[in-house]
Structures are given as C-alpha cells and as structure tokens.
Amino acid sequence: MDALKTVFTSIDEKHEATLMDHNECVLCGTALSFKHEVDYLTLQVKEEGSCPSCRIQLRKRDFTLQ
Numbered sequence: 001m002d003a004l005k006t007v008f009t010s011i012d013e014k015h016e017a018t019l020m021d022h023n024e025c026v027l028c029g030t031a032l033s034f035k036h037e038v039d040y041l042t043l044q045v046k047e048e049g050s051c052p053s054c055r056i057q058l059r060k061r062d063f064t065l066q
Helices: 013-023
Strands: 033-039 044-050 057-064
Touching: none
Parallel strands: none
Antiparallel strands: 033 044, 044 057
16 A cells, blocks of 8 residues: 555645645654545545644544545
8 A cells, every 4th residue: 555655746846845734744844644534425534634753633624525
C-alpha cells in the first residue's frame, strides 16, 4: 500500500507552502497522520488529521461523495 504514503510536491513555491500547511503539523512540523472513514449509505467521508509527535488532533472534516 505505498499509494497511501504518497507525498505530493510542486515546483511553484505558493503550491508548496499550501501543501506543507495541509500535510505538516503547525506546531512541530511532523508529517500528519490521516484517518478516513467512508459511509457508503450516506455517501460521506470523515477525515481526521492528527500529529503522531504532538498527539493532538489538528483537523476534522466531512466530505460528500458525488
């Protein structure tokens, strides 16, 4: 399952800064760990991002599949 450990990069500095904000802990810079739960009945995806180093939850989002 190497696809789950894919790191996205960009040549554009603005894009790279956005990717860092999304993928790294704002407190310590460690790569965030993401967990996804899919509910196929309601077509919802719940995403939780946390820092394995700080052990804090940094984001929680819900998405609707289309």
